[in-house]
Amino acid sequence: MSDIPEPSLTITGGNVVDGLGRAPFKADVVISGQRIIAVEANAATRGSRQIDATGMTVMPGLIDAHCHISFDEPNSNDELFFHRREGLAAIIAAANVTKLLAAGVTGFFDADSLYEIGVDLRDAIEAGIVPGPRMRTGGNALLTSVGGTAGRLIPDEGRRGYGKVVNSRDEIVAEVRRQIKNGVDWIKVHVTGPTPRQKIKGEVQVWSLEELRLVCDTAHELGTPVVGHCRGASSTRDAALAGFDMILHATYMDEAALEAVVEHCVPIVPTFTFQANLAEYGAAIGASEEIRELFQKEITESAAMLKKAYDAGVPMLCGTESGFPLTPYGDWHYRELEVFVRDLGLTPLQAITAATSANAFALGLEGETGAIEAGRLADVIVVDGDVARDVSLLGERDRIRHVILDGSEVTIPPLVARRDPPGWRPSNYGSRVLTRAVVDNITGRNPKSHQAKSAG
Numbered sequence: 001m002s003d004i005p006e007p008s009l010t011i012t013g014g015n016v017v018d019g020l021g022r023a024p025f026k027a028d029v030v031i032s033g034q035r036i037i038a039v040e041a042n043a044a045t046r047g048s049r050q051i052d053a054t055g056m057t058v059m060p061g062l063i064d065a066h067c068h069i070s071f072d073e074p075n076s077n078d079e080l081f082f083h084r085r086e087g088l089a090a091i092i093a094a095a096n097v098t099k100l101l102a103a104g105v106t107g108f109f110d111a112d113s114l115y116e117i118g119v120d121l122r123d124a125i126e127a128g129i130v131p132g133p134r135m136r137t138g139g140n141a142l143l144t145s146v147g148g149t150a151g152r153l154i155p156d157e158g159r160r161g162y163g164k165v166v167n168s169r170d171e172i173v174a175e176v177r178r179q180i181k182n183g184v185d186w187i188k189v190h191v192t193g194p195t196p197r198q199k200i201k202g203e204v205q206v207w208s209l210e211e212l213r214l215v216c217d218t219a220h221e222l223g224t225p226v227v228g229h230c231r232g233a234s235s236t237r238d239a240a241l242a243g244f245d246m247i248l249h250a251t252y253m254d255e256a257a258l259e260a261v262v263e264h265c266v267p268i269v270p271t272f273t274f275q276a277n278l279a280e281y282g283a284a285i286g287a288s289e290e291i292r293e294l295f296q297k298e299i300t301e302s303a304a305m306l307k308k309a310y311d312a313g314v315p316m317l318c319g320t321e322s323g324f325p326l327t328p329y330g331d332w333h334y335r336e337l338e339v340f341v342r343d344l345g346l347t348p349l350q351a352i353t354a355a356t357s358a359n360a361f362a363l364g365l366e367g368e369t370g371a372i373e374a375g376r377l378a379d380v381i382v383v384d385g386d387v388a389r390d391v392s393l394l395g396e397r398d399r400i401r402h403v404i405l406d407g408s409e410v411t412i413p414p415l416v417a418r419r420d421p422p423g424w425r426p427s428n429y430g431s432r433v434l435t436r437a438v439v440d441n442i443t444g445r446n447p448k449s450h451q452a453k454s455a456g
């Protein structure tokens with residue numbers, strides 16, 4: 001017997017898109033145990049299980065570098081912060097990961113979660129208790145008392161929802177250490193937040209450079225990387241200067257921000273899916289023309305600088321902000337690839353590389369997963385269609401024919417319709433205010449007073 005491992009699964013006859021940018025080529029993909037052991041034409045299969053992929057694309061499973069698995073598509077921050085329970089949030093998150101698998105997602109990064117349940121969910125997935133993609137997670141997002149994207153809903157101190165307010169250098173150090181003790185993979189910082197009377201594009205930087213450095217130094221001493229939510233130029237610049245390992249959004253960069261990001265070569269996860277969905281499809285859910293234009297503008301005004309960063313060698317990663325009503329689980333994990341091609345001007349192969357081998361960085365698995373190559377972990381999808389020509393095909397669920405995770409084919413359970421548990425969402429008395437005019441309209445009474453009112 002040779003010491004070549006016995007193949008356990010062979011995917012034959014497909015067009016391999018390797019996730020590393022090479023032009024598609026025809027080959028068999030041979031898997032043994034958890035890993036790919038060969039990618040070659042007419043491979044010897046030696047009695048392993050076979051998947052016939054003739055005419056299909058064989059590529060790495062998608063990785064989503066920005067997914068909020070614990071949010072469960074809230075309609076508002078009020079709902080997210082005040083209507084959710086810890087145990088139920090964890091149970092529902094465990095159910096929602098199945099939707100990711102069905103969409104061909106074999107890995108995802110959740111930067112911050114309600115009650116820090118991300119740590120528990122990751123451990124449950126790794127222990128084989130919950131079937132789900134590879135997961136890496138942050139704990140609570142670190143916020144200053146100025147807050148983050150939730151504005152005044154953030155308390156002056158303490159924890160709320162996915163966030164923890166840190167008000168002094170001592171609190172910063174203690175919180176970073178506490179989260180690392182509890183097992184987070186990343187520390188997340190909300191470097192920006194909107195303020196009611198701001199005068200700049202994007203959001204206001206709510207941390208000083210000194211404070212950002214302290215987060216990085218404390219986390220890095222304990223071997224933990226730091227990721228920042230930065231919607232604006234100065235925040236992106238300072239996060240790069242402070243030593244952040246990854247930046248979410250990085251919108252509205254100016255020359256100084258670009259220079260810092262390029263010099264420190266900080267991977268960026270622009271995460272335009274949310275904006276793109278609202279801009280393009282918002283009419284279907286009642287979004288106004290005005291807000292749709294505003295969201296498209298954030299993409300358009302940021303795209304040129306992001307492309308410059310990409311051309312200068314900064315890794316551009318694919319994240320979708322899945323977990324909101326505009327980005328429900330399972331439907332949009334491919335969408336950022338479309339935006340990368342359309343708005344950033346990447347080729348489909350470059351976009352696929354971003355969503356696979358480059359995204360493995362967010363999982364701490366660079367070089368380990370995200371590519372069809374001998375030696376890599378076998379996280380593979382088989383897709384009906386020429387994905388290298390049209391990345392949108394990845395959004396058509398029926399085309400995802402096989403999902404292989406860690407060397408084994410995943411059986412996707414049928415997705416069943418669910419209801420919301422009691423108290424999970426805010427319940428309203430109605431959708432309108434019951435003025436007399438409304439009643440008069442229904443009853444046809446008092447037409448005069450109604451007319452007078454609307455004429456005035």
Ligand SMILES: [Zn+2]
Nearest residue numbers: 066068248321
């Ligand atoms: Zn996010």
